[in-house]
Amino acid sequence: MTDDIHSTSQTNMIGKLALRWGLYILLCLFALYYLMPLFVMVTTSLKSLDEIRTGSLVALPRDVTFAAWGTAWSSACTGIQCEGLRPYFWNSVLLAVPAVLISTLIGAINGYVIAKWRFKGANLIFSLMLFGCFIPFQVVLLPMARMLGLMGMAGSITGLIFVHVVYGIGFTTLFFRNYYVTIPTELVKAAKVDGAGFFRILWEIFLPLSLPIIVVTIIWQFTQIWNDFLFGVSFSQAGTQPVTVALNNIVNSTTGVKEYNVDMASAIIAALPTLVVYVVAGKYFIRGLTAGSVKG
Amino acid sequence: MAPILEIKNLYKNYGSLNILKDVNVSIGSGDFLVLVGPSGCGKSTLLNCIAGLEPISGGSIEIGGQDMTHVSPKDRNIAMVFQSYALYPTMTVAKNITFGMKVRGVEKAEQDIKLAEVARQLQIEPLLSRRPAQLSGGQRQRVAMGRALVRDPKLFLFDEPLSNLDAKLRVEMRTEIKKLHQNLGASMVYVTHDQIEAMTLATKIVVMKGGVVQQIGTPAEIYSKPANLFVADFMGSPAMNLIPAKAKKNGSGYNVIIERAGGEPLVLHEKRTKKLPANVVVGLRPEDIGDAQYRKGRDLHVSSCQVDVVEPAGADTFVLMSLGGKEVTARLHAETGATPGKEIEFAFDMKKLSYFDADTGDRLELQ
Numbered sequence: 164m165t166d167d168i169h170s171t172s173q174t175n176m177i178g179k180l181a182l183r184w185g186l187y188i189l190l191c192l193f194a195l196y197y198l199m200p201l202f203v204m205v206t207t208s209l210k211s212l213d214e215i216r217t218g219s220l221v222a223l224p225r226d227v228t229f230a231a232w233g234t235a236w237s238s239a240c241t242g243i244q245c246e247g248l249r250p251y252f253w254n255s256v257l258l259a260v261p262a263v264l265i266s267t268l269i270g271a272i273n274g275y276v277i278a279k280w281r282f283k284g285a286n287l288i289f290s291l292m293l294f295g296c297f298i299p300f301q302v303v304l305l306p307m308a309r310m311l312g313l314m315g316m317a318g319s320i321t322g323l324i325f326v327h328v329v330y331g332i333g334f335t336t337l338f339f340r341n342y343y344v345t346i347p348t349e350l351v352k353a354a355k356v357d358g359a360g361f362f363r364i365l366w367e368i369f370l371p372l373s374l375p376i377i378v379v380t381i382i383w384q385f386t387q388i389w390n391d392f393l394f395g396v397s398f399s400q401a402g403t404q405p406v407t408v409a410l411n412n413i414v415n416s417t418t419g420v421k422e423y424n425v426d427m428a429s430a431i432i433a434a435l436p437t438l439v440v441y442v443v444a445g446k447y448f449i450r451g452l453t454a455g456s457v458k459g
Numbered sequence: 460m461a462p463i464l465e466i467k468n469l470y471k472n473y474g475s476l477n478i479l480k481d482v483n484v485s486i487g488s489g490d491f492l493v494l495v496g497p498s499g500c501g502k503s504t505l506l507n508c509i510a511g512l513e514p515i516s517g518g519s520i521e522i523g524g525q526d527m528t529h530v531s532p533k534d535r536n537i538a539m540v541f542q543s544y545a546l547y548p549t550m551t552v553a554k555n556i557t558f559g560m561k562v563r564g565v566e567k568a569e570q571d572i573k574l575a576e577v578a579r580q581l582q583i584e585p586l587l588s589r590r591p592a593q594l595s596g597g598q599r600q601r602v603a604m605g606r607a608l609v610r611d612p613k614l615f616l617f618d619e620p621l622s623n624l625d626a627k628l629r630v631e632m633r634t635e636i637k638k639l640h641q642n643l644g645a646s647m648v649y650v651t652h653d654q655i656e657a658m659t660l661a662t663k664i665v666v667m668k669g670g671v672v673q674q675i676g677t678p679a680e681i682y683s684k685p686a687n688l689f690v691a692d693f694m695g696s697p698a699m700n701l702i703p704a705k706a707k708k709n710g711s712g713y714n715v716i717i718e719r720a721g722g723e724p725l726v727l728h729e730k731r732t733k734k735l736p737a738n739v740v741v742g743l744r745p746e747d748i749g750d751a752q753y754r755k756g757r758d759l760h761v762s763s764c765q766v767d768v769v770e771p772a773g774a775d776t777f778v779l780m781s782l783g784g785k786e787v788t789a790r791l792h793a794e795t796g797a798t799p800g801k802e803i804e805f806a807f808d809m810k811k812l813s814y815f816d817a818d819t820g821d822r823l824e825l826q
Contacts, residue, residue, distance in 0.1 A: 349542070350547065352545065353606075356538065356539045358562040367558075368549070
């Protein structure tokens with residue numbers, strides 16, 4: 164009898180162990196599958212063209228060379244110009260940083276108003292903003308181009324900033340509004356009795372509470388704006404193209420041999436800032452999501 | 460002297476919904492006014508209207524002799540303590556307390572003096588550099604009070620400040636608020652749904668129901684002379700016994716006849732009045748029905764009743780019986796000989812009887 168129980172529990176143990184290991188092996192396979200493209204990109208970017216032609220796609224580089232990175236950064240050709248990614252990279256920085264900051268700030272103010280300073284029609288306005296989040300970008304290309312033209316911002320970085328701010332507000336407002344509705348309204352009342360006004364309450368009470376949601380918003384907005392291609396290609400001209408458009412041009416303009424190593428290096432350079440933002444702010448991101456319930 | 464707070468004909472509507480109807484309240488300097496009523500009676504809304512946090516739909520509010528009906532909260536010379544304490548989470552205790560002064564541009568040196576004074580008064584000196592999240596419920600409560608005290612306003616407003624504390628702490632803080640009121644001589648308006656809190660703290664009570672003021676009076680008045688059946692039932696624990704009865708003219712007074720299941724009706728002779736309607740509700744507090752063997756006096760009506768339930772509560776023993784189809788509670792001596800199922804003699808204090816109109820529920824004044 165006792166032996167029976169013993170052997171049953173043993174079989175159970177083995178079953179559990181097998182399940183666990185099976186799970187890990189499966190997960191590892193998925194991880195490998197996911198990381199394979201990155202591995203190929205990095206190794207290819209470190210090889211010379213000869214090695215790429217003769218070697219295997221997944222082999223490690225025999226002689227590590229950063230030549231392709233140098234070319235990608237400063238001398239790869241985008242159409243007729245051969246200045247590399249560098250000028251476009253700075254265009255993207257000049258575009259993304261203000262657009263992220265402005266849209267985050269406006270989102271914070273909007274969310275604060277909609278959550279804590281209710282007015283007639285607040286729900287309707289919020290619904291319309293949410294609706295704005297779901298409009299496909301392609302739909303607005305023509306009207307937006309016309310509008311930028313009318314405002315004299317066509318083809319400029321300012322124009323692109325404007326477009327991204329407008330399209331970011333829906334999301335940033337949503338983020339901040341949802342965060343602020345969890346903060347007790349009595350805080351606003353207490354501050355009002357204490358004599359604080361609209362902006363002081365936002366600045367001294369709500370914003371200091373908002374670090375988690377600010378980080379979430381910045382990561383979201385930065386990723387969106389940095390990675391955007393459609394608006395970048397539609398509303399920019401020769402000197403104002405963002406890095407995504409330049410990357411496309413580098414990959415598409417070949418003279419003779421296709422330089423895979425330069426293409427790969429360019430792609431990594433273009434993707435690097437969003438990676439950095441995740442690595443630097445990622446822990447705040449997680450912390451923000453878990454420590455969201457800051458109660459007084 | 461002009462009243463500190465005077466509310467005249469105040470109405471508050473949300474769309475077509477009437478929240479407050481024709482509220483008239485006035486308190487003098489040093490008064491402790493308690494707004495009490497069941498949840499949804501409009502007491503918190505009334506407090507928010509006094510604070511200026513809710514616009515009103517009609518009527519006027521004067522604070523310290525000045526019309527404040529349309530003045531913003533910060534200029535009403537009030538301080539408020541909230542149910543959730545509403546401490547600013549990112550600021551230290553000291554910053555929480557001085558925030559109001561900082562906003563108003565009070566000089567740093569003066570801020571420090573006042574902060575030290577309030578911290579000493581509330582014994583929160585060791586907590587000044589902590590944040591609200593590092594405080595216990597009782598400590599947060601003190602800080603919230605400190606934030607109000609430091610302003611030295613004309614009027615203090617409290618919105619159910621004790622309802623988030625556990626039972627023991629609530630009683631302690633209640634006493635402390637009472638002491639504070641006595642020491643400061645400040646005028647306060649206090650909202651609670653707890654009628655015991657109302658009785659212990661108030662110098663004046665406003666009982667509300669459905670946005671309408673039911674009665675305004677001192678705790679003693681409200682307790683012994685409730686204006687209607689609602690107030691009678693709401694205030695006091697255990698609640699007042701409300702027994703349906705018939706009134707019949709008898710000489711210069713009335714016989715008040717209370718039916719008893721399976722027995723002679725209980726007949727009380729009321730000498731104090733010349734006029735009662737045929738159907739009345741008799742109101743009598745549990746402590747006004749005593750043990751005949753311990754109570755002696757002229758205005759007692761002694762009658763034998765059957766005891767249904769005996770509930771010893773330490774200092775007193777509560778005894779339940781059935782009169783007029785209602786369960787009636789009597790507060791007896793702890794050493795009463797009452798046993799369930801047996802009859803004992805009860806003494807009804809005829810001086811303390813209240814009468815209510817059985818149809819309208821309003822108190823019948825005796826004349």
